[in-house]
Amino acid sequence: MIRKPLLIGHRGAMGYAPENTPASFDLAWKLGVDAVECDLHLSKDGELVIMHDESLDRTTSGTGFIRDTPWSRIRSLDAGSWFHRRFRGQRAWRLKDFLRWIRDKKNPEGRPLQPVLEIKNDKIRYPGIADRVAEHLIDGDLSSRAWVISFDHGSVKRVKILQPKARTGLLFDRPLPDLASRAKAMKADGIFPRWSLVTPALVRKARKLGLFVATYTVNEGEQFNKVVGAGVDALTTNFPDRMRSLLQEQSRR
Numbered sequence: 001m002i003r004k005p006l007l008i009g010h011r012g013a014m015g016y017a018p019e020n021t022p023a024s025f026d027l028a029w030k031l032g033v034d035a036v037e038c039d040l041h042l043s044k045d046g047e048l049v050i051m052h053d054e055s056l057d058r059t060t061s062g063t064g065f066i067r068d069t070p071w072s073r074i075r076s077l078d079a080g081s082w083f084h085r086r087f088r089g090q091r092a093w094r095l096k097d098f099l100r101w102i103r104d105k106k107n108p109e110g111r112p113l114q115p116v117l118e119i120k121n122d123k124i125r126y127p128g129i130a131d132r133v134a135e136h137l138i139d140g141d142l143s144s145r146a147w148v149i150s151f152d153h154g155s156v157k158r159v160k161i162l163q164p165k166a167r168t169g170l171l172f173d174r175p176l177p178d179l180a181s182r183a184k185a186m187k188a189d190g191i192f193p194r195w196s197l198v199t200p201a202l203v204r205k206a207r208k209l210g211l212f213v214a215t216y217t218v219n220e221g222e223q224f225n226k227v228v229g230a231g232v233d234a235l236t237t238n239f240p241d242r243m244r245s246l247l248q249e250q251s252r253r
Contacts, residue, residue: 015238035114134162
């Protein structure tokens with residue numbers, strides 16, 4: 001029997017709304033996801049800002065790097081008009097805003113919506129960012145609900161040391177030949193490979209190691225069939241309604 005994976009909204013529902021904004025998060029929830037993913041950077045004054053890029057240029061009305069900009073400036077920027085004029089006035093959020101929003105949200109089955117927090121710490125290094133994320137997960141309930149993931153595996157390890165209840169995952173977009181030793185060394189609870197890397201053999205290996213397997217970013221039927229057929233535990237998507245429809249169709253077969 002094929003396992004039914006959890007649905008993770010990628011930066012909310014970024015296929016339909018400006019990524020990493022309240023509108024995108026709300027829409028993902030309304031479209032029936034089990035978890036919502038967002039990206040984290042540090043502002044000049046140490047706030048954990050939710051945005052994908054290192055700079056403000058692509059998705060806001062501002063310019064410059066997040067690390068060089070105080071939160072008071074970032075929060076004043078328009079983060080929606082670039083996507084469509086109807087989203088004019090959308091604002092960036094901090095991690096604390098996102099966690100406040102998700103606290104009481106439920107998935108369609110009535111289970112708490114899970115936050116998936118991606119630490120961005122590769123192109124630009126943010127000293128102390130993992131510690132700041134761990135500080136925000138001091139609440140026991142949110143800590144145990146959260147996934148903290150990163151391509152910077154050292155950040156994942158640091159969060160796990162500081163917040164053992166949080167679940168942590170290793171992001172990767174090329175094969176990890178040392179999967180077992182890497183996962184153990186980084187104290188990871190799961191792996192988050194790019195969809196093209198997912199195979200039944202990889203999933204079997206991860207399961208033997210006790211690792212959760214999620215994948216990104218699955219938007220088309222062919223991708224869906226590949227990763228679901230391999231048995232992943234979760235998939236990340238820009239279009240939650242498409243993937244939910246495919247899951248419902250599969251369950252009727």
